[in-house]
Amino acid sequence: MNPILVLGGGPAGLSAAGELAAIGAPTLLVERESYLGGNPVRWQYSLLAPDLHPAEDVMGPLLRRVEGSASIERRLGTTLVSAERSAKGYRVGLKNADTVETREVSAVILATGFDHFDSRRKFEYGYGRYPDVLDFKEVEKMLHEDRIVRPSDGQPPKRIAWILCVGSRDVQVGNPWCCRMGCVVSIKQAVEVRQKHPEIDAYVYYMDIRTYGLWEDLYWKSMQDHGVKFIRGRIGQVTLAEGGSRLLATGEDTILSRPTEVPFDMIILASGMEPSAGTRDVASLFGLPVGPEGFLTPRESDLNPVDSGIPGLFLAGAATGPKAIPDAVTEGMGAALRAYQYARD
Amino acid sequence: MPIVEKSLVEVERTETLEVDGIDVSGDWNTFLKSRVSSDLDARILDWVKGEPQGETISRCWQCGTCTAGCCMHTDYGLTDFNPRYFIYLAQIGYEEELRKYATTIWRCVSCNKCVERCPKGVKVEEVVHRIGSYLTATGAAPESPADRFDRAYTKNLLRRGVLDEAELFREYERLEGRKTPTRELLRMAWTLLKSGRLHTGPLAHRTRGWSRMRSVLEAQLAEDDRAHAPRSRGPPAGGPR
Structure with a gap:
């Protein structure tokens, strides 16, 4: 059997490759970056919502299973540059540095994932201009290292605001969808901050809180046990206050029906999830259908959520839309099974 | 502007x-x-949560179920009395706005419909009273004649362990600047004396061993006052649990 190609080494791709190895299928794992693990490793995620497990406890086993397997051929720093249908599977071109290698594969799992929204595009929040306006992916690293300080002066903040839906639910930046994770991750971060530093006040500005299903528990606990405060209203702009030493968040408190201008030491933007560059590339390479949001679209999202509708091509993880790690892992398992069935027959 | x-x-x-x-x-x-609401004081929430009466405030997510059924707000029509709003102001720490309701907040009649209906188990009635206590303790609400009477009553009782009604009456008159006509006072004194209830001055009752009891009570009251005083130096009393 020719190997099954898994494109992308994030949670979904690692899960798929690990499952394929477990059932004895030869696997070719290709990752664009020079390391495996995807966004959680790239941004050094701290604790994972909603159970507050360290990210290492989830990513570690996924990575070790793949790295310890003899039947998984790993190609890092490698991109897919061509793909054409062959007798049974695909003939693909893999580019590493300047060399392109052609390989025959029996099936392809696309686990090309998402990119965090670039918060500079939401210019009114001052990300990239004011050092103390941070993106929540950067805060993960701070929490991971337990070093919560203002980048401008290295001082610990007294009051932090989280702004939800940055680059999500916003036609101005072309992203009308909900990122699903912004609420729960922001709340998780606020809880983490309050657990480690109860002297820091944490305010979350929200339009809706979408901690759906069992995640609601973390939302409730954040208020009851950790004193995180929620203000309903979307911040319109962030400027400098107090001679430039603090940030001023201007918005409407829609419960008060009143304008609000509150100084903060640090503002954290819950940036949304967009289809990654890799996801957009494979869509055009394989001529895959994409939805209006740019994510890959399964042919039947309810019955066959991991089937692309094109023979031998399977989908997993955030390439098909914003997704939590457990969902990506589950889809990786499903795609591995479907790809194996296809390659075997 | x-x-x-x-x-x-x-x-x-x-x-x-x-x-x-x-x-x-x-x-x-x-x-x-x-x-513009321009600054928020997180210590208000800490103070409200500092006693069991106010602990459940953090559960509130502003659905408005309490206000919707509030007999003061809805039935009586006092729309300024809005328990959901009081809780929000205390939660986010918007003191300036909260102070506007320093007297209105006491209009609750404790029907407890809000407590029965709250989907998150907020003891709204207790929490609203606790917020009211914050406003009184910070001096946002003007002291009422009833407050002054309460203080005079406590002071009177602590002196000998038995209430001296005549003295309490004199103190009340002094505090409120009232003047009862002498004829009326004499009539009252005569009636009390006849019925054997004029225990004042040399006729005052005493409680045996009262001085020891009084020192214990006074120490406790002083401690309570310290614990309830908001804006004391250092961290807020009670603090978040």
């Missing part, structure tokens, strides 16, 4: 310029007081 048409703005929101007691601002130089 400056305004050009004074008559369109509520009087209490305008800032005028006075020179020698004469308003010289006119229509073109009147300034409008900002209504």
Whole structure:
């Protein structure tokens, strides 16, 4: 059997490759970056919502299973540059540095994932201009290292605001969808901050809180046990206050029906999830259908959520839309099974 | 911000310029007081949560179920009495706005419909009273005759362990600046004396061993006062649990 190609080494791709190895299928794992693990490793995620497990406890086993397997051929720093249908599977071109290698594969799992929204595009929040306006992916690293300080002066903040839906639910930046994770991750971060530093006040500005299903528990606990405060209203702009030493968040408190201008030491933007560059590339390479949001679209999202509708091509993880790690892992398992069935027959 | 048409703005929101007691601002130089909520004081929430009565405040997510069924707000029609709103102001720490309700907040009749209906188990009735206590303790609410009477009563009782009604009456008159006609006082004194209830001055009752009991009570009251005083130096009393 020719190997099954898994494109992308994030949670979904690692899960798929690990499952394929477990059932004895030869696997070719290709990752664009020079390391495996995807966004959680790239941004050094701290604790994972909603159970507050360290990210290492989830990513570690996924990575070790793949790295310890003899039947998984790993190609890092490698991109897919061509793909054409062959007798049974695909003939693909893999580019590493300047060399392109052609390989025959029996099936392809696309686990090309998402990119965090670039918060500079939401210019009114001052990300990239004011050092103390941070993106929540950067805060993960701070929490991971337990070093919560203002980048401008290295001082610990007294009051932090989280702004939800940055680059999500916003036609101005072309992203009308909900990122699903912004609420729960922001709340998780606020809880983490309050657990480690109860002297820091944490305010979350929200339009809706979408901690759906069992995640609601973390939302409730954040208020009851950790004193995180929620203000309903979307911040319109962030400027400098107090001679430039603090940030001023201007918005409407829609419960008060009143304008609000509150100084903060640090503002954290819950940036949304967009289809990654890799996801957009494979869509055009394989001529895959994409939805209006740019994510890959399964042919039947309810019955066959991991089937692309094109023979031998399977989908997993955030390439098909914003997704939590457990969902990506589950889809990786499903795609591995479907790809194996296809390659075997 | 400056305004050009004074008559369109509520009087209490305008800032005028006075020179020698004469308003010289006119229509073109009147300034409008900002209504932007500009600073939040997290210590209010800590104080409210510092006693079991206020602990459940953090559960509130502002659905408005309490206000919807509130007999003061809905049935009586006192729309300024809005338990959901009081909780929000205390949660986010918007003291300036909260102070406006320093007297209204005490209009609750404790029907407890809100507590029965709250989907998150907030003890709304208790929490609203606790917020009211914050306002009273910080001096936002003017002291009422009842408050003054309560203090005089406690002081009187602590003296000998038995209430001296005649003295309490005199103190109440003094505090409220009232003057009962002498004829009326004499009539009251005579009636009390006849019925054997005029225990004042040399006739006052005493409680045996009272001085020891009093020192214990006074120490406890002083401790309570310290624990309930908001804005004391250092962290708020009680603190978040």
